[in-house]
Amino acid sequence: MSSLTTIADKLRGAASVGIVCHVNPDADTVGSALALWHWSKSQGKDTVVYCQDGIPRHMGVLEGAQEVTADLERLGAMECLVAVDCGDEGRLGGAACYVGQRAVFLNIDHHGTNSRFGTENLVEERGATAEILYDLLCHMGWKLTPEAGACLYAGIVTDTGKFCFSNTTPQTLRIAASLMERGIDADRVIEAFYRTNSWERTCLMGACLGTMTRHFDGRVAILTLDLDMLRRCGAQASDSEGLVNYAVDVEGVEIGALIQEKAPGMCKLSLRSRGRWPVDGLAAQFQGGGHRNAAGGNVAGTTADGKAALLAAIQERYHL
Numbered sequence: 001m002s003s004l005t006t007i008a009d010k011l012r013g014a015a016s017v018g019i020v021c022h023v024n025p026d027a028d029t030v031g032s033a034l035a036l037w038h039w040s041k042s043q044g045k046d047t048v049v050y051c052q053d054g055i056p057r058h059m060g061v062l063e064g065a066q067e068v069t070a071d072l073e074r075l076g077a078m079e080c081l082v083a084v085d086c087g088d089e090g091r092l093g094g095a096a097c098y099v100g101q102r103a104v105f106l107n108i109d110h111h112g113t114n115s116r117f118g119t120e121n122l123v124e125e126r127g128a129t130a131e132i133l134y135d136l137l138c139h140m141g142w143k144l145t146p147e148a149g150a151c152l153y154a155g156i157v158t159d160t161g162k163f164c165f166s167n168t169t170p171q172t173l174r175i176a177a178s179l180m181e182r183g184i185d186a187d188r189v190i191e192a193f194y195r196t197n198s199w200e201r202t203c204l205m206g207a208c209l210g211t212m213t214r215h216f217d218g219r220v221a222i223l224t225l226d227l228d229m230l231r232r233c234g235a236q237a238s239d240s241e242g243l244v245n246y247a248v249d250v251e252g253v254e255i256g257a258l259i260q261e262k263a264p265g266m267c268k269l270s271l272r273s274r275g276r277w278p279v280d281g282l283a284a285q286f287q288g289g290g291h292r293n294a295a296g297g298n299v300a301g302t303t304a305d306g307k308a309a310l311l312a313a314i315q316e317r318y319h320l
Ligand SMILES: [Mn+2]
Pocket: 028, 029, 085, 110, 128, 129, 159
């Protein structure tokens, strides 16, 4: 396990820095990447943020989001590569081709299931990867700008469910407070992430909530989302962000799940839990991973197939 000092030395020593966000990017990976990008630029380094998939429109509020590229060759031209918030190589998208091929590939992440694919691995179970980036940038003695601070704030606010999830620690709140003291525009971030649901997303929420079913005496709740529902609502796949929480938030529910069809015959599985039942191990059964109370994976077939497979796995794993 690498220290902040080791990571800082590698970054300082590099003439150019290529930063990798995970596929289906969320605000933690994008915010962490952009904060590091702001630092790197301030040091006069050639730098680029790579993401295989497009950045959701509402993240345009984060300064630098418009610079994120899917150009793998441009990333490859950078001396030091850094993955942020990527639990395993599969999350890197096209950038996975550089794993094991580069002298310096830093892996900065907060997923306990992280596969340690980097040449240096800074993995800590924190509320958000953005918290680790905050520590790193402060350790390097950088005066965080409000623009970079807002990127970190977005990652922290979203990964902790607006400071509601049990991954919120006193340290999380101290970092958020410190970012506010640095003059970030917190209102603008909250407005963009939480108070601007498009009509299409709102329609999708209604349709998706209507699919909820309960199992095992109401201890498990499952939502499904088919491509056809997206089409009917005119919504994008990323409009499903956060919907899984409605399942786990139902009174008496221990595990909430969303099974979302990504392509015909291919579904993404999002899992949330509270209390006694960790879901990271369950996610690992579905080629995934994550945290104790929030994890994800993949399952073949239709959403109905995925639901049957999930229920069977839950029954077996928790002896229901
Ligand atoms: Mn994260």
